[in-house]
Amino acid sequence: MSGDEIWKGLSAYLEARREIEGGLFIDDDTLETLKTVPAERYLSFESLEEFERRISGCRKCSLHKTRTNFVFGAGDPHTGLVFVGEAPGQEEDLQGKPFVGRSGKLLDEVLASFGCSRKEFFICNILKCRPPENRKPLPDEITLCEPYLWQQLELIKPKLIVSLGGVAANVMLKTNIAVYKLRQQVYNFRGMPLLVTYHPSWVIRNLPKNRPVFVDDMKKILDYYLSLI
Ligand code: URA
Numbered sequence: 001m002s003g004d005e006i007w008k009g010l011s012a013y014l015e016a017r018r019e020i021e022g023g024l025f026i027d028d029d030t031l032e033t034l035k036t037v038p039a040e041r042y043l044s045f046e047s048l049e050e051f052e053r054r055i056s057g058c059r060k061c062s063l064h065k066t067r068t069n070f071v072f073g074a075g076d077p078h079t080g081l082v083f084v085g086e087a088p089g090q091e092e093d094l095q096g097k098p099f100v101g102r103s104g105k106l107l108d109e110v111l112a113s114f115g116c117s118r119k120e121f122f123i124c125n126i127l128k129c130r131p132p133e134n135r136k137p138l139p140d141e142i143t144l145c146e147p148y149l150w151q152q153l154e155l156i157k158p159k160l161i162v163s164l165g166g167v168a169a170n171v172m173l174k175t176n177i178a179v180y181k182l183r184q185q186v187y188n189f190r191g192m193p194l195l196v197t198y199h200p201s202w203v204i205r206n207l208p209k210n211r212p213v214f215v216d217d218m219k220k221i222l223d224y225y226l227s228l229i
Helices: 003-024 028-036 039-043 048-055 090-095 102-113 139-156 166-173 200-205 207-228
Strands: 081-085 122-125 160-164 187-189 192-197
Touching: 003 028, 048 139, 081 139, 081 166, 102 200, 102 207, 122 139, 160 166, 160 207, 166 187, 166 192, 192 207, 200 207
Parallel strands: 081 122, 081 160, 160 192
Antiparallel strands: 187 192
């Protein structure tokens, strides 16, 4: 839901309560003042932690029926760099944390080779719940879950977003272009710079060939990030 839609709904609610309860509920001056505040301001009142608490019981799509845990994301809420993957896998579902399986270990290793740790960044996914058998996210699931990512990014306001893998890149850029054609270019995602790279699981599929490509991408990403902060 967009900020405008939320504010329209909220305004209608305030008007309706006022009609019943008059000035006892909210006086005219307060209502008029509230209306002058841009919708985005209302959304930014909440902390990332509060947002997580509020949405972690999500039942918008059927994935809530098969999940063990809602995987909101983890890391530094004040970071300048957010990594976005596809969806939780089995280990992530069990632990309630993103990228804690094989892919995550590889990501940690590559970050460590540049003297970095995931704790400095924030890591999350397009989908917050595991699709059964790790199948690809369905379009309806993406449509329902994507606004959570938008709001996470709105609250963190990173200097740079990095999508990991084709699903995240294609969802965020609304395209079907392959990662190898999208990488090493800066895109604009909702007013924030976005870089695209491979998913660590792609690296694992052919380590000797793919790892140097991923490491090189990550070096360029981290260098670019350092130039922004
Ligand atoms: N793959 C993803 O895209 N995300 C995770 O959290 C784990 C594996």
